[in-house]
Amino acid sequence: MKPAEPTREEFLFFSLPEKLLFYIIVYACLAYFAFQIFDRIKIWRQGKPIDWAVLREGRNYWIPTPDGLQHWIKNVLTYIVGQRKVRSSRPTSGAPMHLMIFYGFLTLFLATTLLAINTYGPVKFHHGTYYLVYEMVADIMGLVFLVGIVWAALRRWTSLAIELETQAIDDPKQLIQRRRWPMSHAASDFWTLGLLFMLGFTGFWLEAARMSAKPEPFDWSAPIGHFWAELQGPMGPLAYKSVWWFHMIWVFIFFCVLPKMRIRHIVMAIASSAGQPDRPMGKLRTITMEEVEQTEQIGAKLPKDLTRWHLMSADACMECGRCTEVCPAWNVGKLLNPKQIVQDVRTAMTAGTELVAEIGEEALWACTTCSACMEACPVLIRHVDVIVDVRRNLVSEGMLSGSGATMLRQTASTSNAWGQASSSREDWMKGLEIPLCRDGGDFEFLFWVGCAGATDPEAVKTTKAVAELLKKAGVKFACLGKEEACTGDPARRLGEEFLFQDKAQQNASVFQKYNVKKVVTACPHCFNSLKNEYGDFGVQMEVFHHTQLFQQLISKGQLLAAKTPKSEVTFHDPCYLGRVNEESDAPRAAFANGVFEPEHARHKTLCCGAGGGRMWMEEPPTQRPSNRRAEELLATGATTVAVGCPFCRIMLGDSLRQARPNEEIRLVDMAELLQEANSDKI
Ligand code: SF4
Numbered sequence: 129m130k131p132a133e134p135t136r137e138e139f140l141f142f143s144l145p146e147k148l149l150f151y152i153i154v155y156a157c158l159a160y161f162a163f164q165i166f167d168r169i170k171i172w173r174q175g176k177p178i179d180w181a182v183l184r185e186g187r188n189y190w191i192p193t194p195d196g197l198q199h200w201i202k203n204v205l206t207y208i209v210g211q212r213k214v215r216s217s218r219p220t221s222g223a224p225m226h227l228m229i230f231y232g233f234l235t236l237f238l239a240t241t242l243l244a245i246n247t248y249g250p251v252k253f254h255h256g257t258y259y260l261v262y263e264m265v266a267d268i269m270g271l272v273f274l275v276g277i278v279w280a281a282l283r284r285w286t287s288l289a290i291e292l293e294t295q296a297i298d299d300p301k302q303l304i305q306r307r308r309w310p311m312s313h314a315a316s317d318f319w320t321l322g323l324l325f326m327l328g329f330t331g332f333w334l335e336a337a338r339m340s341a342k343p344e345p346f347d348w349s350a351p352i353g354h355f356w357a358e359l360q361g362p363m364g365p366l367a368y369k370s371v372w373w374f375h376m377i378w379v380f381i382f383f384c385v386l387p388k389m390r391i392r393h394i395v396m397a398i399a400s401s402a403g404q405p406d407r408p409m410g411k412l413r414t415i416t417m418e419e420v421e422q423t424e425q426i427g428a429k430l431p432k433d434l435t436r437w438h439l440m441s442a443d444a445c446m447e448c449g450r451c452t453e454v455c456p457a458w459n460v461g462k463l464l465n466p467k468q469i470v471q472d473v474r475t476a477m478t479a480g481t482e483l484v485a486e487i488g489e490e491a492l493w494a495c496t497t498c499s500a501c502m503e504a505c506p507v508l509i510r511h512v513d514v515i516v517d518v519r520r521n522l523v524s525e526g527m528l529s530g531s532g533a534t535m536l537r538q539t540a541s542t543s544n545a546w547g548q549a550s551s552s553r554e555d556w557m558k559g560l561e562i563p564l565c566r567d568g569g570d571f572e573f574l575f576w577v578g579c580a581g582a583t584d585p586e587a588v589k590t591t592k593a594v595a596e597l598l599k600k601a602g603v604k605f606a607c608l609g610k611e612e613a614c615t616g617d618p619a620r621r622l623g624e625e626f627l628f629q630d631k632a633q634q635n636a637s638v639f640q641k642y643n644v645k646k647v648v649t650a651c652p653h654c655f656n657s658l659k660n661e662y663g664d665f666g667v668q669m670e671v672f673h674h675t676q677l678f679q680q681l682i683s684k685g686q687l688l689a690a691k692t693p694k695s696e697v698t699f700h701d702p703c704y705l706g707r708v709n710e711e712s713d714a715p716r717a718a719f720a721n722g723v724f725e726p727e728h729a730r731h732k733t734l735c736c737g738a739g740g741g742r743m744w745m746e747e748p749p750t751q752r753p754s755n756r757r758a759e760e761l762l763a764t765g766a767t768t769v770a771v772g773c774p775f776c777r778i779m780l781g782d783s784l785r786q787a788r789p790n791e792e793i794r795l796v797d798m799a800e801l802l803q804e805a806n807s808d809k810i
């Protein structure tokens with residue numbers, strides 16, 4: 129007799145009324161699922177239309193533009209299917225567990241979809257070798273999924289136990305402590321894990337029941353189900369159908385509760401990743417005067433002032449806490465918790481309350497805009513957009529006082545964030561024969577010095593080193609001197625949008641006057657603004673961080689790399705270079721022997737605490753992000769800390785002295801190490 133071809137019969141032993149009952153229930157559950165999603169869409173639609181070219185918005189629909197479609201597909205493949213952010217996060221953040229659950233779930237979802245296509249479609253392919261492979265893969269990935277769920281439950285349970293123990297020690301601050309934990313706990317989280325476990329567990333039981341009720345010679349292709357079937361022995365049709373309905377009850381529950389629980393990210397994360405603004409991490413939205421006239425306000429006060437994508441992305445949050453784990457402000461005990469900010473946006477958009485009332489002013493001002501949260505977020509939420517937009521509204525309503533407000537006044541009156549007169553921008557040049565644009569000579573590069581580079585005594589050392597190296601390498605450059613104004617970066621990130629725009633326009637007209645095509649700067653904040661944000665003001669030029677230009681000059685033999693022994697030197701990546709602008713190779717090219725890497729390096733670097741205008745704001749000595757970073761840099765054992773940013777240099781200087789008052793720790797910009805290496809060069 130010819131052996132039976134491997135396949136399976138759907139709705140085994142089911143009568144027509146039983147099948148009809150199934151279809152009625154499943155369609156009712158799907159309708160309820162869709163109803164809940166549409167309810168959320170109504171809430172998202174209170175937001176502003178999006179300001180990037182991914183979607184073409186009609187009155188009641190969103191359809192992708194051709195470029196947008198490419199962006200959608202790329203993001204979904206990279207961040208959802210490829211799980212890029214989760215894979216690159218630390219194992220302690222639960223990455224392996226999440227990957228097991230995700231790929232297990234994805235395989236089971238695809239397996240169910242293929243089964244449905246075979247059952248209801250015209251082509252029947254669920255047999256033969258394909259069927260054997262299908263069964264084997266689904267079986268193994270089902271086990272991977274279940275192990276991931278058990279792992280997640282144990283991890284959550286352990287974290288809760290630690291949290292409860294901590295709160296018992298510090299009971300009066302219980303609420304704040306709770307707010308500060310990266311992993312928050314709600315009863316629904318345990319229910320969710322229970323539901324996912326029951327989906328997987330009853331799925332295996334159903335498979336085993338089918339094999340017990342109708343054994344086949346090819347059942348070995350699903351080894352776990354087969355093993356279970358062997359254990360439980362033969363089963364009659366009624367028992368099999370009972371197990372079938374028991375499994376389906378969990379499927380029905382899953383569809384009904386999905387939009388209500390945090391596992392909604394299974395669906396929302398796809399939309400969030402696909403529609404993420406197609407603009408650089410370091411570019412903030414430019415507000416127009418027309419917008420201000422129309423809305424009669426600046427920035428975001430209510431959720432409706434954020435874009436629809438920003439509101440939708442808050443619903444995609446999986447509450448994993450990765451953003452909070454990496455937040456420099458949270459890590460030094462501040463009230464800022466980026467994960468909580470996302471939950472606060474959700475609360476505000478559902479309740480229609482003011483954003484600042486939910487988030488809290490203290491948390492909003494604590495942000496350094498380092499973007500570590502955005503870099504870590506698996507569903508591509510842009511926390512900094514929201515924080516700065518709410519800051520803009522606070523600043524416009526006069527809610528910023530103290531040294532932050534002083535910095536804004538100084539920038540407005542002197543075009544220097546430290547309040548130095550424009551003429552002082554040329555003090556560092558004395559005796560150095562620095563070419564100035566106004567002298568009319570030819571130049572290839574404009575050397576953009578920046579407020580700190582021109583006036584801070586430590587940063588001036590970097591400026592002089594850069595100028596000397598450019599000369600030695602034969603680069604034709606010129607400076608603007610007193611014609612240079614602050615880029616406006618600190619003002620923009622602190623929320624004073626129109627002061628930034630004023631400075632950007634002022635600088636843009638000077639660039640135009642001198643026909644500037646290439647710029648080099650030693651300040652990553654200026655670098656980011658000039659490169660990513662000045663385009664909105666008609667500026668078209670190539671912008672280089674000094675490390676990038678030096679990398680080119682070293683590779684062409686125009687400069688020598690520093691020969692400092694690797695064991696002596698470590699490099700601190702500035703957030704606005706290593707992470708925001710993804711440049712971490714160029715600074716390392718300056719060290720012939722390499723550098724000792726600190727725990728957080730390159731795009732995972734740890735913020736010094738100066739960005740987002742924090743440089744000018746009061747900081748309690750116990751809550752300085754720079755202290756934490758200094759300890760980490762010193763832990764490498766290096767005696768020289770190299771930086772590539774004047775802000776980092778200022779912040780780390782105090783912290784290194786405080787951490788090692790009796791040791792000689794050298795803090796230098798890498799340009800100074802290159803200056804030493806090239807001292808013999810004429
Ligand atoms: S940008 Fe940096 S400081 Fe601000 S919330 Fe994100 S991680 Fe925290």
Ligand code: SF4
Pocket residue numbers: 444445446447448449450451452466467470501504505506507508509
């Ligand atoms: S915002 Fe992103 S990183 Fe933070 S908890 Fe939500 S999903 Fe995780």
